[in-house]
Amino acid sequence: MLIKKGLSKAIDSRFASTATRKPTVSQGNPFQIEVGLVFGGDLQAEGPIEILRFTNRVPLMYQQGGCLLTKALESVDWKRYGLDHPGGRGLPKGPAAVLIHLASTNVQFTSEAKEAVADNEEVFEEVRRAMLEVGRGLRNHLKKSSQRKKAQEKFDLINIILPEISRKTSQLLGREEPDLAPVITRIMNAVFLEDEIGWDKHSNQAVCSLTIYNYTARARAYTILAKWPEGEGVAIAENPRGGRKETTGLWAWRLDTLDPGQSAEIRFTVSGLSKGDWTDAEIFFRGNGDIIGATKIDEKLLDEMRKMEALALAEAEYAAATMNESIQRLVERTPVLETSGESLVVSSDESVVEPSNESQRMINNPEDLRQWTPAEEVNE
CATH class of the missing domain: 3.30.230.10 (Ribosomal Protein S5; domain 2)
Known part of the structure; x- marks a missing residue:
């Protein structure tokens, strides 16, 4: 990054x-x-x-x-x-x-x-x-840019020509101009996705907005997946649509019904980033029919990513468990000294050490140790 x-x-x-x-x-x-x-x-x-x-x-x-x-x-x-x-x-x-x-x-x-x-x-x-x-x-960036450019040119051309044809025809026939939305939908016959990544200076969060347009003659259902820079200290802050985590850095949302001529928006924010850290979104989808502006997810690659993530997690858990076992064995082998009355008792009960009266007095009065310590050591 x-x-x-x-x-x-x-x-x-x-x-x-x-x-x-x-x-x-x-x-x-x-x-x-x-x-x-x-x-x-x-x-x-x-x-x-x-x-x-x-x-x-x-x-x-x-x-x-x-x-x-x-x-x-x-x-x-x-x-x-x-x-x-x-x-x-x-x-x-x-x-x-x-x-x-x-x-x-x-x-x-x-x-x-x-x-x-x-x-x-x-x-x-x-x-x-x-x-x-x-x-x-x-390659994905260039492909997505090319698809968007062609679709936008087609859409702009249709929106220029059709209204003029409709207006002239209505004048000749003396009728009201019809609703062109269903006609444009049939001509375009495509599903579009527009993504935008911005920055909210008030919350200091990156904002990702995905808008899906259905310009086809029938309802559609898709799962939209977005790749985001997940990492230490980086997390999704706001996510009204919910969804689920597919793997590290990949989040999915289900759109059950997207009617003809309708659009749906997915918006989420990411905290823990600085302005400019995240500028380009990679969007994938599951479902029948292509989406211009998104790439069909490779399920085999996704499964491989999940396996690698699970393996890395298992290795980390095994390493932590091994470390804990080693520490526990070390603690069990190390005798703990406890003071009890007039004697120092070893917790393993292997031996009992009886201190002398002078040693016991020094234990109770640490300041008396100074008279037994050479002057140069005290100065140090």
């Missing part, structure tokens, strides 16, 4: 996608890959995309072509994700910029100058997987 926020501030763009891979190990050295991609805005559409390379937060300024991070980016077929990639070689072209960060306890460079990362199969694969992840986000 910090990468997305930083990129959005540094580069004026319309879309930002980030990916953080889980820490892994190569040749005994732990490392982690972070990737961010921004698209559109003031970025130049002509020429190769811009690459920002970092290792342990230090920028790499030279030898871009010989760097492992660049090679991993070039290995992706960016045509599948909406960028121009002639021949599938070299850097893709388009209004985009990519940030790649390698964090490791021991980064392997090509030379002592530390200008480029040396070849490493494990690091290469992790960077490539992160690239594929942000690429999928870009």
Whole structure:
């Protein structure tokens, strides 16, 4: 999220996608890959995309072509994700910029100058997987934008032409103008979803609003799913429609009936974020028929996400239980000393220690210990 926020501030763009891979190990050295991609805005559409390379937060300024991070980016077929990639070689072209960060306890460079990362199969694969992840986000964004643009053009055209036809025809026939809503619905024959993410400065919360329009001839029923930045200290604050949690960072609402020509709104707020942390929503759906502006949920991928979440939770519970058992065994093995009258009694009843009269007097009067303590120790 910090990468997305930083990129959005540094580069004026319309879309930002980030990916953080889980820490892994190569040749005994732990490392982690972070990737961010921004698209559109003031970025130049002509020429190769811009690459920002970092290792342990230090920028790499030279030898871009010989760097492992660049090679991993070039290995992706960016045509599948909406960028121009002639021949599938070299850097893709388009209004985009990519940030790649390698964090490791021991980064392997090509030379002592530390200008480029040396070849490493494990690091290469992790960077490539992160690239594929942000690429999928870009592809979904471009697809959704294209669908919305075409639908909006069609809708605007219909709303310009049909009223004129209706008005002229009514004048010729001497009749009242008919209600055009059912006609527009039959012509459009689609369900639209518009999403908007704003910021409420009074409550310091992100506000997500989803509006679904049914421009078809029959009633529809859908389950709408929204991806939100769930994390430590981040939670859904207001959610009038309720719904349920599908998995980490994915919330679902059921729309049982959406009549023809009608619309429904889903609105919820998220606390624990700063302004600009969450700017783009990923919306999915279940149900018959497509929704322009949303993607049909991949149930297999969702099941896999649930299994991974359940496995991580089970591992955490097992680790906590093992820790508690170890502490309990340690406590049981450690004898506890208790004072009882004239003697110090060991709770395990293995032995009884009888203190001398002088020792007992010092226990009752700790200040008397000073006369038995060397002066230099007292000063310390």
